[in-house]
Amino acid sequence: MLDPKIVVALDFDKKEEAFSFVDKIQPSDCRLKVGKEMFTYFGPEFVKQLSAKGFDVFLDLKFHDIPNTVAKAVTAAADLGVWMVNVHASGGTQMMIKSKQALKPYGDNAPLLIAVTVLTSMGQDDLNGLGILKTPAEQVLALADLTKNAGLDGVVCSAWEAEALKVKFGQDFKLVTPGIRPAGASSDDQKRIMTPEQAVAVGVDYLVIGRPITKSVDPHSVLQNINASLLMPN
Numbered sequence: 089m090l091d092p093k094i095v096v097a098l099d100f101d102k103k104e105e106a107f108s109f110v111d112k113i114q115p116s117d118c119r120l121k122v123g124k125e126m127f128t129y130f131g132p133e134f135v136k137q138l139s140a141k142g143f144d145v146f147l148d149l150k151f152h153d154i155p156n157t158v159a160k161a162v163t164a165a166a167d168l169g170v171w172m173v174n175v176h177a178s179g180g181t182q183m184m185i186k187s188k189q190a191l192k193p194y195g196d197n198a199p200l201l202i203a204v205t206v207l208t209s210m211g212q213d214d215l216n217g218l219g220i221l222k223t224p225a226e227q228v229l230a231l232a233d234l235t236k237n238a239g240l241d242g243v244v245c246s247a248w249e250a251e252a253l254k255v256k257f258g259q260d261f262k263l264v265t266p267g268i269r270p271a272g273a274s275s276d277d278q279k280r281i282m283t284p285e286q287a288v289a290v291g292v293d294y295l296v297i298g299r300p301i302t303k304s305v306d307p308h309s310v311l312q313n314i315n316a317s318l319l320m321p322n
C-alpha cells in the first residue's frame with residue numbers, strides 16, 4: 089500500500105491555483121494539507137474535492153478550545169472523511185482525551201488524531217516571551233508526553249526533536265514535521281528547520297512542505313526531486 093511521506097501544504101488564496109498544482113500530481117506522490125487559509129476561503133467542499141481526486145487530506149486547523157467544542161470539531165472532521173486532523177496539545181489532557189473518544193464510533197475509518205506541540209516558527213526567545221523557560225526540545229517533550237498519555241496518534245513537532253521522541257514514545261507514535269527545507273531554500277518564517285533527507289534519517293514519519301514546492305517555478309519537479317532524494321541512502 090502506498091504511504092507517501094510528503095504532505096504538501098496547500099496554502100493558496102485561489103482555488104484555481106491549488107487545483108492547477110493538484111492536477112499535475114498523483115496521490116502516490118504526496119498527501120495534501122488544508123490549513124486555516126484555504127479552509128476559511130473554500131470550506132469543507134474544497135476538502136471533499138481533494139478527497140474525491142484520491143488524495144489523503146490532513147485538515148490542519150489546530151483546534152484549541154474547551155473539551156466539548158474541540159471534540160465536536162474533531163467529529164466534524166471525521167465526518168468529512170479526512171486522513172488526519174489536529175488539536176493543540178496545550179489545550180490540555182481532558183480536551184485531547186475527549187477528542188480521541190469522539191473518534192471511537194468511526195473505528196478503522198477514524199482520522200489520525202495528532203497534537204501540535206511547539207510551532208516550528210518558534211525558538212527559545214518566542215517561548216521565553218510566553219513565560220515558558222523550558223527549551224523548545226523540553227517543551228515539545230512535555231507536550232508530547234501529555235499527548236501520548238491522552239491516547240492520541242502522534243504530534244506535530246520539528247524534526248529537531250524527532251530522535252528523542254521516537255526513543256521515548258516508540259516507532260508507532262507518529263511524528264509530523266513542518267519546517268522542512270531542501271538545502272539552500274529560504275527558511276521563510278520557520279526557525280526549527282531540517283532538510284527532507286535528514287528529517288527522514290532522524291525518524292520523521294510525515295514531512296509537511298509548503299512554499300519550497302508550491303511557490304517554485306516548477307512545483308511538480310521540485311516534489312518529484314524531493315521524493316527521489318528520500319529513496320537515496322544518506
Ligand SMILES: O=c1ccn([C@@H]2O[C@H](COP(=O)(O)O)[C@@H](O)[C@H]2O)c(=O)[nH]1
Pocket residue numbers: 097099123204206207208209244245266267268276278296297298299300
Ligand atoms: O508547527 C507548525 C505547525 C504547522 N505548520 C504549517 O505547516 C505549513 C508549513 O508551510 P511552509 O510553507 O513549508 O513553511 C504551513 O501550512 C503551516 O501553517 C507549521 O509550519 N508549523
